[in-house]
Amino acid sequence: xxxxxxxxxxxxxxxxxxxxxxxxxxxxxxxxxxxxxxxxxxxxxxxxxxxxxxxxxxxxxxxxxxxxxxxxxxxxxxxxxxxxxxxxxxxxxxxxxxxxxxxxxxxxxxxxxxxxxxxxxxxxxxxxxxxxxxxxxxxxxxxxxxxxxxxxxxxxxxxxxxxxxxxxxxxxxxxxxxxxxxxxxxxxxxxxxxxxxxxxxxxxxxxxxxxxxxxxxxxxxxxxxxxxxxxxxxxxxxxxxxxxxxxxxxxxxxxxxxxxxxxxxxxxxxxxxxxxxxxxxxxxxxxxxxxxxxxxxxxxxxxxxxxxxxxxxxxxxxxxxxxxxxx
Amino acid sequence: xxxxxxxxxxxxxxxxxxxxxxxxxxxxxxxxxxxxxxxxxxxxxxxxxxxxxxxxxxxxxxxxxxxxxxxxxxxxxxxxxxxxxxxxxxxxxxxxxxxxxxxxxxxxxxxxxxxxxxxxxxxxxxxxxxxxxxxxxxxxxxxxxxxxxxxxxxxxxxxxxxxxxxxxxxxxxxxxxxxxxxxxxxxxxxxxxxxxxxxxxxxxxxxxxxxxxxxxxxxxxxxxxxxxxxxxxxxxxxxxxxxxxxxxxxxxxxxxxxxxxxxxxxxxxxxxxxxxxxxxxxxxxxxxxxxxxxxxxxxxxxxxxxxxxxx
Ligand SMILES: Nc1ncnc2c1ncn2[C@@H]1O[C@H](COP(=O)(O)OP(=O)(O)OP(=O)(O)O)[C@@H](O)[C@H]1O
Ligand SMILES: [Mg+2]
Numbered sequence: 001x002x003x004x005x006x007x008x009x010x011x012x013x014x015x016x017x018x019x020x021x022x023x024x025x026x027x028x029x030x031x032x033x034x035x036x037x038x039x040x041x042x043x044x045x046x047x048x049x050x051x052x053x054x055x056x057x058x059x060x061x062x063x064x065x066x067x068x069x070x071x072x073x074x075x076x077x078x079x080x081x082x083x084x085x086x087x088x089x090x091x092x093x094x095x096x097x098x099x100x101x102x103x104x105x106x107x108x109x110x111x112x113x114x115x116x117x118x119x120x121x122x123x124x125x126x127x128x129x130x131x132x133x134x135x136x137x138x139x140x141x142x143x144x145x146x147x148x149x150x151x152x153x154x155x156x157x158x159x160x161x162x163x164x165x166x167x168x169x170x171x172x173x174x175x176x177x178x179x180x181x182x183x184x185x186x187x188x189x190x191x192x193x194x195x196x197x198x199x200x201x202x203x204x205x206x207x208x209x210x211x212x213x214x215x216x217x218x219x220x221x222x223x224x225x226x227x228x229x230x231x232x233x234x235x236x237x238x239x240x241x242x243x244x245x246x247x248x249x250x251x252x253x254x255x256x257x258x259x260x261x262x263x264x265x266x267x268x269x270x271x272x273x274x275x276x277x278x279x280x281x282x283x284x285x286x287x288x289x290x291x292x293x294x295x296x297x298x299x300x301x302x303x304x305x306x307x308x309x310x311x312x313x314x315x316x317x318x319x320x321x322x323x324x325x326x327x
Numbered sequence: 328x329x330x331x332x333x334x335x336x337x338x339x340x341x342x343x344x345x346x347x348x349x350x351x352x353x354x355x356x357x358x359x360x361x362x363x364x365x366x367x368x369x370x371x372x373x374x375x376x377x378x379x380x381x382x383x384x385x386x387x388x389x390x391x392x393x394x395x396x397x398x399x400x401x402x403x404x405x406x407x408x409x410x411x412x413x414x415x416x417x418x419x420x421x422x423x424x425x426x427x428x429x430x431x432x433x434x435x436x437x438x439x440x441x442x443x444x445x446x447x448x449x450x451x452x453x454x455x456x457x458x459x460x461x462x463x464x465x466x467x468x469x470x471x472x473x474x475x476x477x478x479x480x481x482x483x484x485x486x487x488x489x490x491x492x493x494x495x496x497x498x499x500x501x502x503x504x505x506x507x508x509x510x511x512x513x514x515x516x517x518x519x520x521x522x523x524x525x526x527x528x529x530x531x532x533x534x535x536x537x538x539x540x541x542x543x544x545x546x547x548x549x550x551x552x553x554x555x556x557x558x559x560x561x562x563x564x565x566x567x568x569x570x571x572x573x574x575x576x577x578x579x580x581x582x583x584x585x586x587x588x589x590x591x592x593x594x595x596x597x598x599x600x601x602x603x604x605x606x607x608x609x610x611x612x613x614x615x616x617x618x619x620x621x622x623x624x625x626x627x628x629x630x631x632x633x634x635x636x637x638x
Contacts, residue, residue, distance in 0.1 A: 058536055061451075082542070089539035102530040107552055107627060117538045152628040165534070 005175050005208050006032035006055070006093075011068035013047075013054050014279065021066055022279050025050050026232040029068075032176065037202065037209040039223035039240070041216060041255065045276050047232040048212045052178045055210070056095055057085040072176070091121045094169035098181040100162035104153035110137070111149035114168050121172045136167035140197060159190035163197065170201060177202075180212045195222055216259055220244060228252050231276055231287040238311035248313040250292050286316070335620070339613045343606060347399060350605045351392050360384070360408050360596035382408055395602065404603030409595055414603035417588060422607070424494060425584035428507060428573050431500050433562065435508025436515050441551075441558070443512070444519025449546055451524065459516060466513020471572050475506040475579035492581035503580045507572050511565055518561050522554035529553070556626050563619030567612045 008030050014023040025047040032038050040048050053059050055070060057080060070077040072092060080088075097103045104113060114133035118124065124132070130149070137145035140163040153161055162182060169177055179198065183191040199222065202209055211222055219226055219240060226243045228236040228251065236249040247253050254272035274291040277283060283290055289299040298316040306318040361378050379385045383394065398405050404414035447459030482502060483491035490499050526532065527550050535549040574586030581587075585604050592600035623630045 056537055058533065086539040086541065089537055091539060095537045097530055097533060099530045103534045105531040105535065105549055105553070106629060116540065120538060120540045154629045168534070168538070 003034040004031050005034050005072060006210075007071045008051075008055075009069045009071070011051070011054060011070060012066040013050050013059060013063060014066050015062060016064045016066065023066065024063065024232055024279050025054065027068065028227075028229070028232075028234045030227055030234065030237065032208050032210060034175075034208055035202070035206055036224040037211055037222050039219040039226040040210065040212045040229060041214060041219055041226060042229035043214065043255075043272075043276055046229045048214075048229055049180055050232075051229070052095070052180050052210060052212055055093055055176075055178055056089055058089075058095075087121075090117050090169075090174065091172050092174055093176040093178060094172070094174040095178040095180065096162070096165045096169050096182050098184050100158045100165055100185060103165055104161055106153055109150050109152055110156070110164055114164070114171055117168050117171050132171060133167075136171050137164070139170070139201070140164070140167045142167070157190075158186055159194065162186065162190075162194050166194075166197065166201070170205065170207075173205065174207065176208050176210065178210045178212070181214070182211075183218065184213070184215070191218075198222070216255060228255070231282060232279065233287060233314065234305065234312070235288065235314045236312065237305075242309075242311050246309075246311070248308060248311060248318060249288075249315050250294050250317075251288050254291075254293075286314075288315075332617075332621075335617050339610070339617070342613055343399075343610060344396075346609045347396060347602070347606060348392075350602050351395055354593070354596075354598050354601050355388070357593065358596055360598060363596045364408065395599075399606065404606070405599035407592075407600050408597045409592075409600075414599045417600060418585060418603055418607050421583060421585045421588045424582060425570075425573055425577070425586060426611075427500060428503055428576065428582060428584055429566070429569055431504030432507030432511060432569055432573070432576075433566075435504045436510075436512035437562070439508065440512040440515035441519055443516040445523055445546065445551060447516065447520040448523030448527065456520075459520065463513045463517045463520075466509050466511075466516065468513075469509065471506060471510055471575045472579055474509055475502070475576060478502045478506055479579070494583050499580075503576050503582055506579070507569065507576045510572060511562075511569060514565070515558070515561065519554060519558055522557045523550055526550045526553045556623065559619055559622060559626060563616050566615045570608050570612060 008028060010027045010029055011025060012023050012027045013025040014021055028051065030038070040051065042048055050059065050063065054065060055077075057077065059065065065078070068078070072088075075084075075088070075092075077085075077088075104110070108116075111130060111133050114136055115126070115129040118129040118132050119126070122129075134145055134149055137148055142148050142160060142163055148156070148160075148164075153164075156164065177198075182198070183194050186194060195218065198209065201207075209222075211218070213219060223240045226236075226238060226240055227234050228243075228249060230251050236243070236252050238246075238248070243252065244256070247256055251272070258271040272291055277287065277290070285300040285302050286292070286295075287302070289295045292299065294317060296316070298319075301316075303314050303316045303319075305312045305314045306321070308318045308321055360382065361375055361384065365375065365378065376385070383391060386394075395405065402415065404418070406412060407414055407417060410417070443459045443462055447456045447463075450456050479491045479502065482489045489501055491502065493499055527546075532545060532549055535545045540548075570586075573584065574590065576582065577584045577586035578590060585608060589601055589604040591597075592604065
């Protein structure tokens with residue numbers, strides 16, 4: 001029996017410009033199961049970060065929660081006030097960011113920054129918090145943890161800082177970890193180490209991870225299930241094997257085709273022509289239609305998410321289930 | 328660290344030397360002290376020559392300058408033309424009043440500007456921000472003397488709450504400090520606002536928020552703590568213009584400080600007092616900047632004052 005730890009229901013997030021609502025994330029629904037890693041992929045600007053920030057109640061000024069709900073166990077985020085959010089952040093859901101070089105406060109020691117998280121959620125003494133911070137540094141594989149506790153971020157490399165960020169995020173043993181492009185800014189070898197670490201800790205701590213990335217290689221490596229987002233909507237949701245072996249949505253196919261294939265001799269990168277439309281002038285039908293190689297009459301109308309063999313696809317080609325149209 | 332302080336002291340000597348040149352020659356463009364001092368009656372040629380010789384003004388200009396410089400090395404500013412007493416005594420007599428005023432002015436500007444700047448930044452685009460910015464603009468555009476006179480009219484003349492002049496107690500310090508501090512607080516509030524806005528865009532602010540700590544902990548502990556460096560630098564840099572402002576404020580409030588001493592001395596062409604006063608103020612200024620620089624390493628662990636690295 002799988003246990004749901006997070007349920008996002010018809011979440012709509014956007015700009016409320018004097019009553020004129022422009023959706024950035026347009027009514028997406030998904031669930032997160034205990035212990036799994038859910039990938040969210042899509043081109044830049046498709047709303048991945050906005051989705052993850054909604055989960056933390058940290059939407060930037062000017063961007064509002066318009067509709068829908070997010071639920072974890074008995075908590076409904078829609079009804080949350082500031083105080084409720086503070087209890088969730090860090091304690092139930094923690095987050096790590098893309099830029100390890102700038103995500104730690106330059107003026108406080110590493111130890112202080114980990115302790116702050118612990119002290120804000122748990123009734124422990126400073127010494128206990130410090131002991132826990134040290135434990136966390138050991139857990140994430142920081143060499144000479146005793147010294148690092150009293151060092152400042154500038155004294156650490158990018159990879160080490162991202163480990164520290166993970167230590168902070170996991171210090172209150174959250175059920176869910178959101179990682180928004182956690183390795184994009186790192187060297188390839190460091191990237192692999194950080195992903196390895198996340199995988200190891202996930203098993204050790206039984207947490208669920210939402211991993212946002214635009215690197216399908218990382219998805220293949222890390223995820224159980226994947227959500228493909230396009231222009232603020234989910235266009236495909238599938239188990240990771242199915243996503244690669246039985247790719248359905250033309251957009252996903254385009255993303256996969258633009259992956260550099262090392263086995264392939266030719267270094268040709270086919271990328272999807274055109275750009276993601278801006279939230280304020282979305283096409284009225286299928287949002288991908290203007291860039292889609294399979295566009296047809298039906299696409300003037302927005303498709304729903306069709307269930308196809310355990311996957312979900314937002315494309316008219318799958319209106320009649322798995323009867324895949326020859327392309 | 329020690330090497331750094333020595334470099335800075337050397338730098339200070341250069342600055343003081345340049346200022347000594349400037350003030351020595353520019354004060355001599357303002358007029359002849361002998362004619363001011365002997366203005367009563369018709370002085371004889373002999374009397375004029377005698378006085379010039381007494382004051383050392385009969386020697387060539389470069390000789391006078393070297394005598395002045397030689398004294399300066401021993402912290403000897405010479406004797407006042409008027410009273411004959413040592414200039415250093417006159418200055419020390421007034422230094423306390425000026426420093427009290429400068430510190431008062433800085434305190435007032437900090438107490439006003441930091442909350443205004445922080446609130447403006449946090450409530451960016453709201454009416455709080457609007458008022459904050461109007462306040463900054465007013466602080467910047469009101470001339471010192473106008474503000475001083477308005478404060479005297481309201482609080483001293485009409486309400487009779489506070490004295491308008493003199494130096495009998497702490498209550499005397501209030502109006503002059505506000506006058507002096509308001510100007511600085513306008514610019515300072517603007518600077519705090521813009522540094523806060525910049526800092527609040529940083530990733531580590533998102534990290535802080537994601538920890539579930541209170542909004543104010545994010546704003547003060549994380550954002551303002553980082554906006555402190557430009558703020559302190561700025562206050563240090565403004566210290567010079569603050570002393571300049573003090574000269575005017577001392578006039579308005581009959582404040583017995585170095586500013587008034589210098590202005591009176593200029594009117595009387597009392598060269599040694601003017602020279603001594605200006606040099607003294609510049610030494611204070613350079614010293615304050617040094618202290619500010621040294622305080623950086625306390626504020627920002629990344630800065631080690633260009634020193635050995637192991638603090
Ligand atoms: N503060 C904001 N106010 C208004 N619109 C915003 C704001 N921040 C982002 N947006 C818009 O929201 C949309 C989605 O942005 P988001 O950051 O979620 O994209 P993303 O999928 O994370 O992209 P990336 O891969 O570049 O991180 C973009 O079209 C962007 O223009
Ligand atoms: Mg993003």
